[in-house]
Amino acid sequence: MKTNNFLKAPLTINWAVTNRCNFKCRHCYSRTDPSEELDTRTLFACIEKIVSAGVLSINFGGGEPLLRKDLLEISAFAAGLGLRVSMNSNGYLIDRERALGLKAAGFSKVGISLDSHVADVHDNFRGISGSHEKAVAALAYLREARIKTSISTVICRINHHSIQEVIAFAVGHGVHQLNFHNFKCSGLGYSNKDELDLSAQEWKEFYINAMEAKQEVKDLEISLDDPIIASLGMKTETDSLVKGSVCGKLSLNIKSNGDITPCGFIPIVIGNIVSDELKHVWNTSPVLDRMRNKKPTGKCSTCKSYEDCLGGCSARALALTGDFNNPDPHCWVHES
Amino acid sequence: MHPLRLQVTDPVIMKVFRNPDVLWREEDEQKAQAYEELAKGEDVEEIGTSVLFSDGVMLSLNIIGTEIWKQCDGRGVEEIIADLIDRFEVDPDVLRKDATAFLAELEQKGFIRYED
Numbered sequence: 302m303k304t305n306n307f308l309k310a311p312l313t314i315n316w317a318v319t320n321r322c323n324f325k326c327r328h329c330y331s332r333t334d335p336s337e338e339l340d341t342r343t344l345f346a347c348i349e350k351i352v353s354a355g356v357l358s359i360n361f362g363g364g365e366p367l368l369r370k371d372l373l374e375i376s377a378f379a380a381g382l383g384l385r386v387s388m389n390s391n392g393y394l395i396d397r398e399r400a401l402g403l404k405a406a407g408f409s410k411v412g413i414s415l416d417s418h419v420a421d422v423h424d425n426f427r428g429i430s431g432s433h434e435k436a437v438a439a440l441a442y443l444r445e446a447r448i449k450t451s452i453s454t455v456i457c458r459i460n461h462h463s464i465q466e467v468i469a470f471a472v473g474h475g476v477h478q479l480n481f482h483n484f485k486c487s488g489l490g491y492s493n494k495d496e497l498d499l500s501a502q503e504w505k506e507f508y509i510n511a512m513e514a515k516q517e518v519k520d521l522e523i524s525l526d527d528p529i530i531a532s533l534g535m536k537t538e539t540d541s542l543v544k545g546s547v548c549g550k551l552s553l554n555i556k557s558n559g560d561i562t563p564c565g566f567i568p569i570v571i572g573n574i575v576s577d578e579l580k581h582v583w584n585t586s587p588v589l590d591r592m593r594n595k596k597p598t599g600k601c602s603t604c605k606s607y608e609d610c611l612g613g614c615s616a617r618a619l620a621l622t623g624d625f626n627n628p629d630p631h632c633w634v635h636e637s
Numbered sequence: 638m639h640p641l642r643l644q645v646t647d648p649v650i651m652k653v654f655r656n657p658d659v660l661w662r663e664e665d666e667q668k669a670q671a672y673e674e675l676a677k678g679e680d681v682e683e684i685g686t687s688v689l690f691s692d693g694v695m696l697s698l699n700i701i702g703t704e705i706w707k708q709c710d711g712r713g714v715e716e717i718i719a720d721l722i723d724r725f726e727v728d729p730d731v732l733r734k735d736a737t738a739f740l741a742e743l744e745q746k747g748f749i750r751y752e753d
Contacts, residue, residue, distance in 0.1 A: 309664050312690060357660040385660055524693055542695045
């Protein structure tokens with residue numbers, strides 16, 4: 302009774318409602334993005350568009366979404382139209398009152414960026430002293446407000462040996478989900494990749510350890526969003542409708558000026574939500590068509606894992622090789 | 638199947654409910670295509686007419702799966718199966734077996750719950 306089919310519209314929109322930020326993260330993908338923002342009324346009209354297209358959930362990001370003074374108004378509008386509303390935040394601006402406001406505005410889940418269980422390591426990576434303490438406090442306030450929380454950790458050189466500690470930290474703070482994000486090499490992540498990114502072999506070791514931890518930990522959902530894990534042949538309990546990257550298959554990204562991209566880390570504009578119909582872009586974009594029908598090249602051509610990983614992360618392949626159809630440079634599988 | 642599971646899903650006494658945290662929608666074009674092909678007597682088992690997702694777990698369901706899911710609104714399992722037998726040309730024994738296994742999977746994923 303289960304099938305595997307193409308969808309009429311994205312399930313989720315990741316919406317960078319602002320590019321303004323109060324942090325100076327060393328891996329940030331959006332510091333070079335345009336600063337224009339859609340006004341509240343225009344955003345409302347765009348949200349109505351995505352609802353009519355069939356989108357089910359919206360995840361606000363940026364930049365720091367809480368720097369938009371109308372964020373709660375936007376959220377309440379989206380939730381009122383039936384969308385499941387969530388957000389990624391650095392947590393710096395979330396106190397008890399703000400957490401209650403988020404709950405009242407319809408937020409069902411808030412992800413807090415936390416890159417280390419060690420405060421100084423996190424603060425140094427995010428460029429703001431005291432940011433770790435604020436993030437931890439935000440988790441508590443959100444929990445009090447009965448909003449589900451997650452921790453988003455960007456895996457890189459500062460934390461790849463700290464899996465168990467980060468997991469214990471997440472469990473200790475009662476979060477619902479821990480997301481280990483792969484390092485994308487976009488924006489400042491590209492500029493600082495030599496300092497922060499792991500070697501292919503280090504990625505392999507990290508994922509083996511993380512997958513083992515995922516299978517052992519019972520009180521926490523651990524999410525690993527990297528398609529190259531498929532080559533490990535380790536069982537995952539998470540069902541997915543698609544193979545390879547989910548970008549352009551289950552979700553799309555909208556930038557602060559309304560530009561639509563396959564994901565936040567792929568700077569290829571395929572439309573604009575103000576002037577275009579989402580379903581038209583979803584159904585006719587040649588870029589999305591290429592992403593959904595990637596062809597194996599190079600070492601992928603002979604790799605037995607290709608049908609599951611589909612070349613790995615398209616954003617990383619694009620950033621490091623210039624073509625998202627190329628093999629993911631993080632892949633550790635040797636040519637056969 | 639584990640014997641305890643049979644007690645939990647006893648269709649005589651248990652009613653089945655969708656988990657409201659699960660997001661779902663029907664895929665209109667594929668639904669239309671599936672019903673069109675069904676009318677011609679074609680096999681539509683592999684055509685997804687709805688998609689469900691919750692906390693990273695996603696499922697695409699065919700016509701029968703979708704109809705079962707839509708009826709998880711407090712009805713009993715036997716009531717749902719009886720309705721499907723009325724509406725679709727299916728072997729009742731096969732449907733009962735498949736539907737029971739399907740509902741057990743939905744329950745295991747937390748997509749549905751049973752109540753007295």
